[in-house]
Amino acid sequence: MSLVLIIAQTFFFAVGGYYFLGMVMGASTDRKGIKEDDKREAERINALRKVSLGKPLTERARPSNFEEIIGQEKAVKALKVALCGKNPQHILIYGPPGVGKTTAARAALEEAKRSKGTPFAMDAKFVELDASCLRYDERSFADPLIGSVHDPIYQGSGAYGSFGIPQPKQGAVSEAHGGVLFIDEIGELAPMQMNKLLKVLEDRCVHFESAYYSRTDKNIPHYIHNIFREGLPADFRLIGATTRSPSEIPPALRSRCTEIFFLPLGYSQVIAIINGAAARLNLTVEPCAAECLAAYTSNGRDAVRILETLANLAENEGRSVISKTDVLWAVRNGRFERKRSEFSKPCEIKKSKPQKREKVVELNVKKE
Secondary structure, three states, X not given: OHHHHHHHHHHHHHHXXXXXXXXXXXXXXXXXXXHHHHHHHHHHHHHHHHOOOOOOHHHHOOOOOHHHOOOOHHHHHHHHHHHOOOOOOOEEEEOOOOOOHHHHHHHHHHHHHHOOOOOOOOXXXXXXXXXXXXXXXXXXXXXXXXXEEEOXXXXXXXXXXXXXXXXXXXXXXXXXXXXXXXEEOHHHOOHHHHHHHHHHHHHOEEOOOOOOOOOOOOOOOHHHHHHHHHOEEOOOEEEEEEOOOHHHOOHHXXXXXXXXXXXXXXXXXXXXXXXXXXXHOOOEEOHHHHHHHHHHOOOHHHHHHHHHHHHHHHHHOOOOEEXXXXXXXXXXXXXXXXXXXXXOHHHOOOOOHHHHHHHHHHHHHHHO
C-alpha cells in the first residue's frame, strides 16, 4: 500500500513539476519573443526617423519674428502690450485665415521672455492645439485638452490597474504650465470643453474625480493622492485664435481675455509678403509676377503656397526666375478667382491691333 502511495506521489510530483516547468519555459519564450519584437520595431521606427523629405517651403517662408509680419502693426503692438510685461493677460485674436495670427502668437511668447519683469521663464513652453480636430469624449475617458483619469476598469491589468488605482493623465493645460497655450479656431471647442477650460482659467489648476479613489487607500502612491487633493498645476496664459466674429464666441470667454483684431491684407501688403517669402526662399520673382499673384490672393498663406508651386515649376524647367506667365498658369490650373483689379502700368496687358480697329469704328459711328 505504501508503495502505491509513493508511486502516486511521485507521479503527481512529476506532473506538477512538468507543468510548472512548462509555465516557466513558456514565460521565458514569451519574454524572448517580446524582446525580439521590441528590437525589430525599434529598428524599424529608427529607420523611419532617418527618412525625411525636407522642410516644406511654406515653413521656411513663414515669418519668425514681429518685424517680418506684414500689415498688422497695430495688432502686433496690442499683442506685445497684452503679453509682454509683469502681468500678461489671456488673449483672443480675431482675423481671416493666413494673416499671421499663429506666427504672431509664437513671436509674442519669445518677445515676452525677454521683456523686463516678465513671469515667463526662458524655457516656457508654447503648446499649440487646433480645436477643430481636437479629440473629445463626453464621458471623459480621454480629454487631451484638460486631462482625464484612467480608472482601473478601463486600464486593464497594468501596473496601477491590477491594484485598483486610478491614474490621472495630464492634458495640454497642464503641459503649458508656466507658458502659453495657443488654441487655433478656439470657437470650435465643444461647449463642455469650453466650460472646463474656463474653470481651469479661474482655478489655475485641474481637479480630477474618480469613483475608484479613496483618501485612506495606502496602496495609492503619494503623488496621486496629491493630485486628487490639490489638483494638477495649470497656470498658463491662453491665446485663442479664431476666424469667427466676436458675437459667435461665448461671452464668458471674451470677458476673461483681451481682444485683438487682425485685419485683412491689402494689395501692397500681399506683394510685400510675396517678396519677403521669395527672399527667404532664394527665389527671383519678376515685379509683374508678384503683382499678378497678389491680384489673385487675399492672404499670405495662399500667396506663399502658390509661390511654392512656382518654385517647383522653375526648378523642374531649369530656371531661376518666376515670370507673370508662370503665375497665370498656376492660378488658372488651381482655379483661383481674381480678388483685386489693381495692376501697375508695366503689367497692363497691351491690346492687340484688331481690338483697336474695332474701337475706332465704334467712335466713328457715334460721330456720324
